[in-house]
Amino acid sequence: MTVAKPFESLAALGWNDFFEAHYQQFTKDPTTSGQQPARIIGEERGLFSLAVARDTFLGSVAGRLRYFSGERLDLPAVGDWVLCSRADHSARAIIHSILPRQTCITRKQAGNGIEDQILAANVDRALIVTSANAEFNLARLQRYLTAVRDSGVAVEIVLSKVDLYPDYPALLDQVKAAVPNVVVTGVSAVSRVGLEEFQRRLIPGHTFVVLGSSGVGKSTLLNCLMGQKIMATSEISDFEDKGRHTTSARHLFALSTGVLVIDTPGLREFRLGGFEQGLHETYEDIVALSAKCKFSDCSHQNEPGCAVKESIESGLLAETRWSWYVKLQKEVDYQKRKESGDQAGNSKARWKKIHKLAKQISKRKKWEF
Structure with a gap:
């Protein structure tokens, strides 16, 4: 796993009064002594990239945090702010706890499971990308919108690859009619159509997440925003008129303008949770x-x-x-x-872990005396 270039300050990473207030509460606990706040900027196979002011490093989850995690939501995700410690001259940190999330976009895991999968944490706006080719699907957009709105995150739809559609303004109107009261922008990495207007709405210091199905052009869009090729892309298949899946892990990047962008793998399946609020808003x-x-x-x-x-x-x-x-x-x-x-079963399993650990501690104390 590669580690990104250092950020100038915590504020450049998205640190704000919300996280500062919760961090101050954590520091009142003496067990947090020596732990510093850091942001998760990458995740791959259980290993995390973390960033603090003027430094980046790798980290792994502490055994205690993993042991008491009742579900995936209790573990770190890209965008999270965590408390970690790192021994002198050590290249790897230990992640002890997660600061409360300001926002969190989730979906149900693929298949028939009930566990939530975090797509991105602590984001200000979601950019739902769909393309003007065979991947175009209005029904799928409704799913994304429902999940994002349930999280309380602002949303915008980006119609990519508009150079492939002869009458893309008509297609834009079709999208706007299907998703009223949502900003919809058409862009092309080839012809540069719409990119300038789109970039003007990206606010420095805010965190954006790019969501979409495989092959809709998310990585190509990010490369355009970065002004360099940082994500691998694939050509469109002439046979299927579809882009190929290229991104396999989540990463947070900083644009030269100070905008923070989280890139995510293409989602081949998007199962909703009990997103009643998001459904009503959509x-x-x-x-x-x-x-x-x-x-x-x-x-x-x-x-x-x-x-x-x-x-x-x-x-x-x-x-x-x-x-x-x-x-x-x-x-x-x-x-x-x-x-x-x-829910009752999950809660019962968690308390069973807690009681088991309490017994172990009690036995250890007896032997110490």
Whole structure:
């Protein structure tokens, strides 16, 4: 794993009053003596790249932190601020704890598991990238939007590779209609269309995360922003009109303007959690219509006075948008039921670990006397 160039200060890494306040609380605990705050800027196979002011180094999770982690959310991720210690002249640090996260974007792990996977922590804005070729998928965008909005992170959609689509302004209008109240920008790394406008919205000192499926041009976009090739890219397959997956790990980079960007691997599957709040924000138009129905428990099927059905029939609400909402609502409801059923078991397993360690400590103290 390579380590990035040093940052000038903690502020250049995204440190703010939120993290300072929590750090001061941690320092009141004498067991944290000798531990310093650092930001996770890279992760690969259980090893982390960390950055502090004017220094970067590698680190691994302390055994105690790993032992008491009930789930993946309890372990560090790219973007996290952690407390770590490093012996003199040691090339590797030990990560002892994670400072509370200001924001955290997650998805359900691939397959049928219930565990959450962290995509990025402590980000200010998510850049959802989709491309103007065979990868273009409006339904997939709804999934990304739901997850990001549930995390409380601001969001923007970037339509890449617009040079491949003859009438890309029409495609932009199509995206804007499908995701109302979201900034949508079309860009091309080849023709440089839209890049200047896009870069003007990137705020120095803020952390952005680039999300999207494999081959939509995330790495190419990051290379353009950096002004140099730092991420490997692949050519588009003429046979499938798709880009190939290139990024395999998460990294945080700093642009020359002071903007922080987290690059993520392409997501081939995006399962939602119980993201009810995010779903309601993504489909706030449908939520508003539901409030106008004659019956508060309207199922929007055959009830009289259903504002949703009336809007679909009159053409005010696209039937496609309604079907997207219904599908995601079912998935969110299913995950909420699944999570509530497993939550008790997870809590029980964690307390079992705590009680086991307490017994070990008690036995050790007896032998010490």
